[in-house]
Amino acid sequence: MIGGGNSAVEESLFLARFASRVTIVSRGALSASRTALAKLAEQTSIDVLPNTVPVAFAGQHGHLETVVLRDETSGQQREIHPGGVFVFVGVTANTELVKGFVDLDEHGAIQTDPTLQSSVPGIFAAGDARTGSTKQAASAAGEGAAVALSIRRYVTPLASGIPGEPCIPGQSV
Numbered sequence: 001m002i003g004g005g006n007s008a009v010e011e012s013l014f015l016a017r018f019a020s021r022v023t024i025v026s027r028g029a030l031s032a033s034r035t036a037l038a039k040l041a042e043q044t045s046i047d048v049l050p051n052t053v054p055v056a057f058a059g060q061h062g063h064l065e066t067v068v069l070r071d072e073t074s075g076q077q078r079e080i081h082p083g084g085v086f087v088f089v090g091v092t093a094n095t096e097l098v099k100g101f102v103d104l105d106e107h108g109a110i111q112t113d114p115t116l117q118s119s120v121p122g123i124f125a126a127g128d129a130r131t132g133s134t135k136q137a138a139s140a141a142g143e144g145a146a147v148a149l150s151i152r153r154y155v156t157p158l159a160s161g162i163p164g165e166p167c168i169p170g171q172s173v
């Protein structure tokens, strides 16, 4: 398992139900929640390698055979031969579709106002792709409901013939 946050630790605990050994490779100290770390401490089949990074993956015929790891403290390298590698090192917002069109933050997430409208009138964002989102399923669903109401508020005046903001700059609705 590559990563040291909640997802990496929780997925390692899950994997340990099926794998004889799980090795967590984390470039720093583990940053998972205290609850996850307490569960990890009870596990005897999970090794943790802090301050360690993967530097090479090798194998043949499309099958992974070796992972080369480097201890960032000592600089020493070692090889391990896992049956598989799982990577949980964070996510990037999949916002290519609107890049250069609506305002994004430095992480590529869509910036929204309190009504969840983006910098372009008529374009709203909800869920993980939105700046400041909590990255939780319940929040994403709730924001989806909130956006539906915002869209209704946005389109209702347009549908009743009251001029509104154009959805796309330069185009009338």
Ligand SMILES: Cc1cc2nc3c(=O)[nH]c(=O)nc-3n(C[C@H](O)[C@H](O)[C@H](O)COP(=O)(O)OP(=O)(O)OC[C@H]3O[C@@H](n4cnc5c(N)ncnc54)[C@H](O)[C@@H]3O)c2cc1C
Pocket: 007, 094, 097, 126, 127, 128, 129, 134, 135, 136, 137, 138, 140, 141
């Ligand atoms: C390993 C892991 C564990 C998690 N555990 C929890 C947990 O325990 N509890 C919790 O609350 N949350 C958890 N989460 C977070 C939760 O999954 C997310 O917060 C939630 O799924 C966000 O919902 P979303 O609709 O914003 O994005 P997503 O669920 O990612 O949905 C986005 C959708 O948009 C689609 N899409 C992308 N680009 C386009 C496009 N151009 N056109 C059309 N469709 C497109 C994608 O295919 C996808 O279906 C976890 C996430 C991960 C990765």
